[in-house]
Amino acid sequence: MMTPMTKNMWREIAANKGRFIAIILIILLGTLIFVGVKAAGPGLNDSMATTVEAQHLSDVQLFSTTGFTAKDVDTAEQVSGAQAEISKFKYVTGGKNEDVVALYGYQPHAQQNQLKLRSGHFPHANNQIVLDEWAKREYGYRIGDMYRFNQQAKLRQRTYRIVGFADSPRYIDYSTRGSANVGDGTVRYFAYLQPKQLNLPTATLLTVRFKSLQSLNTFNDDYQTAVNKKVTALKRAFKPQARERQQQLSAKINRSFEPQQKKLTQAVKQLAQLKQAAGNSAVLQQQQQILEKNQAKLTAAMKAAAAKTHTVYTWQTREDLPGFTSFGDTSNRIAAIANVFPVFFFLIAALITFTTITRMVEEARRQIGTFKALGYTKWAIARNYLSYALMAGLIGAVLGSVIGNITLPRLVISMYHMSIPMMTTVPVMWGVIALAVAFSLIATVGAAVIVVRRELAEKPADLMLPRTPKSAKRILMERMTPLWRRLSFNQKVSYRNLFRYKSRMWMTIIGIAGGTALILTGFGLNDSIGSTASQQYGQIFHYSATVSLAHDNQSQKAMRVLEGTNHYRGAAKVHMTAGKVKANGDQLSDVNLVTPKDQQQFKKYVTLSHPLTGNGLVISQKIASELKVKAGDKVDFITAAGQKVTLKVTAVTPNYMGVFAYMTASAYRHAFNAPPAVNTLLVKLDRQSSQQQNQLARQLMEHGDALGTSFASDQETTIKTMSSSMNVIVLIMILLSGVLSFVVLYNLTNINISERIRELSTVKVLGFFDGEVTMYVARENILLTVFGIILGYGAGWGLLSFILNQATTSQVVFPVIIRWPGYVVATLLMVLFTLIVMWVTHQKLKHVDMVEALKEN
Structure with missing residues (x-):
C-alpha cells in the first residue's frame, strides 16, 4: 500500500506530465548522442577487425625480387607463433579498358586472406576467373562474360570466363585498390586464376599470420606495436636467407651457362692450335673476332642474369594495404568528434535539467512545509523529490544509452556497407554508459539534493508562505533617458523582467546559443571536411x-x-x-x-x-x-x-x-x-x-x-568520399541538436509561465488581449533568442575549430569553414522553435483560470 508521500509524488507526475517528460527527453537526448557517437568509432573498428579476423587476413606481407620457395616458409615460421603461406601474384592489364588488375593464384585450401564469395563459384578450371565484387558494381562485368588480358600479362592464355565475384580482406575499401607499375598506375580491381595460369616460375608473395595478434584490434596502438616487433624478428630471420637465396640462384645461373662457356673455351683452344700450326691468317683473325664477340655477349648475359639474383625484400603490414590507413583515420576522426561534440551536447542537456529540477522543487515549497508541519522527517520528505528526480534521470539515461549504443553505430556502419564490405559488430560501451548515467543522476538527483536540503533548512511556517519576490531595480537602459522614454510600457516591462530573473535569462541564452552552436558545428563539419x-x-x-x-x-x-x-x-x-x-x-x-x-x-x-x-x-x-x-x-x-x-x-x-x-x-x-x-x-x-x-x-x-x-x-574524390562517410554522423548531430534546442526552449518557457502565472493573470484581468498577454512573455523569448543565436555563432565557430583540431590526421589538416546555408538553417530553426513555443504558450494562456491563479499564495 502506497504511503501519502508516494501518492503525492505520482500525483505530481500526473499533474505535470509535460515537465516530467521534458526532463526525460532532455536526459535521453543527451545520453543518446553521448553514448551513440562515442560507440560509433569503436563500432567501426570492431566491425572491421571482426571481418578481417573471420577471413584470416595476414598480419605481414612480404614481396621478393627473386620469388619464394618452401625454404622461405620454414624461415618465416622460425619466428614464434608465425604461420606462413606462399602464393603467386603480379600486376597485369586487361579487361574492357585495359584496367590494371592485381592478379592472384587461387588456392582453395589457403589459411590466410580467404575470399568471401558474393556470387557464382571459385575458379576450379584453367579457363575460369573470379573478379572483385567492385568490378561487377563499377565496371559492369557479369558472370558468364569473357575476360581478356593484355599480351604483356604473359599468362598461359589470354581469355577466361568469369564464374564469380568476391571480396578480399586485403581490399577493404571499394574506392581504392592501390597502385602499380603497369598500365596507368592505378589498380582498379583484383582477380583470381588457377596458379599455373600466372605462368610464374616461383611464388612471388609470402604472407605471415600470428595467432597471438588475432586477439588485438587491428586499429589499436597495441596491435601496431606488437606487429612491428614481429616484423623486426622476421627481418632478422630473413637476413641470411636473402644471401643464401642469392647464392643458390647464382650457382644455378652459372650451371646454366657452363655448356656455352665450355664450347667457347674449346673453340678458343682450337683456334690457338690452328694459329701455331698454320700461322695467323686473315681467316683465323676473323674467327678470333667472332669468338671474342660471342664471349662478350655471353659475359653480358651472365652479368644480366646475375643482377636478377639480387634479392630485395619489401615488407608490408596491414596499415600498408589499400584503404586501411584512411579507414583508421575516419574512425579516429569520429572518435575525435565524440570526445568533444557529445560532451558539449550533454553538458547543455544536464545544465537545463539541473535548472528544471531546481525550479520544480522550489515550486513545491508549500508541500514541503506542510509535510514538515505534519511531522514527517527530513529524509521522508526529501525521498519524495529524490525519487522523482531519480526516476526521471534513470529512465532518460537508460533509454538514451540503450538507443544510442544500438542505433547510431549501426547507422554509421550500414552507411559504410555501401563502400566497405564488413560485418557489423558494436561493442557495449559500459564505461561510457556508466559515465552518462552518473552525469544524468548528478543533473537530476544532485539538483534535487541541493534544493531540498536548502528548503528543509527553513521553518514550516516560512515554507508555507510564498517566497518574497525579487525587488525591481533600475537597469542600465533606464539610465539612458532619451532611449527609455521612447519605449512602450510593454517593452519596458520586458526589459525589466529580463534582468530581474537573471538565472532564467542566462539559462535561455545558454540553451539557444548551445543549440545554435551545435547545429552550426554539424554543418561546419560537413563544409570543412568537404572543402579540404x-x-x-x-x-x-x-x-x-x-x-x-x-x-x-x-x-x-x-x-x-x-x-x-x-x-x-x-x-x-x-x-x-x-x-x-x-x-x-x-x-x-x-x-x-x-x-x-x-x-x-x-x-x-x-x-x-x-x-x-x-x-x-x-x-x-x-x-x-x-x-x-x-x-x-x-x-x-x-x-x-x-x-x-x-x-x-x-x-x-x-x-x-x-x-x-x-x-x-x-x-x-x-x-x-x-x-x-x-x-x-x-x-x-x-x-x-x-x-x-x-x-x-x-x-x-x-x-x-x-x-x-x-x-x-583523385584526391578530391577521396576527400568527397571521406566527407560523405561523415554525413550520417553530421545529420544525426544536426537533427538531435535541433530537437534538444526545441525541448530546452519549450521547457524554459513553461518554467517561466509557471513562475509568473499570477503576474500574467493580473495582466489579463487588467484587460490585456490574449495576443498582448502572449507577447508579454514572448517578447522576452524573442530578445533572448536573438542574443542566443548571435552568441551561438561564435560558440559554433569555436567548437568546430576545436573538433577539427582534434580530428586532424598525419596527412590532413581541415580548414575551418561554415558556409552561409549553415548559418541560415541554424537561425531559421531557432526562429521556428521560438514561434512554435510562442503558439503553444498562446494556446495555454488563452485557457488560464485567472481567478484560481490569483487565489494562489
Missing part, C-alpha cells in the same frame, strides 16, 4: 597532376607525351624527396621536401604565404604544430637514405593535404652538397574525363619514362 581538397587545389596548389619520373633529370620523354595532348597547359620541374623532420624531441614522417628548378615559374603552381629565399626552409603548418616550431627555429631533415641536415625555418605556410616543406635550389645545394635533380613534374591540364586521365597516365608510363601519375581530381 578545393582549398588545397584552389588556393595553394594550382596544378592538375604530379608526374614522378623514373630517372633524375630525364624529363624529355614525359614532356613530349604531355605536349602531345590537347589538354596540356604547362609544367613546372621540381625535385621532390620524402623524409622525416625532427625537432624538440618529436618526429614527423612522410614529409615531402620540394625544391623548384625555377622559382618564378614555381609561383604559378604553388602559392606560399612567404617567398622562398636564402638557405632556409618554408614548412607547412602541420610540421609547425606537431613539432612546436616557428620561424627562426631549426629542424633536422632526414632523407629516406638516412642523410641528416639541419635547416633553419624561415616561414610557416598553410597546407591542408599532405605534409610539405620547400627550399630554394641554392639552399638545397648548400645543405646536401649536391644539386637538386629534377624528378617530378607539376602539370597543369584542362579538365579531363576519368578515361582521358587514365589514358594519359598509361602513355606516361609506357612512353614517358614515368613511374606514376597522381591527379588532383
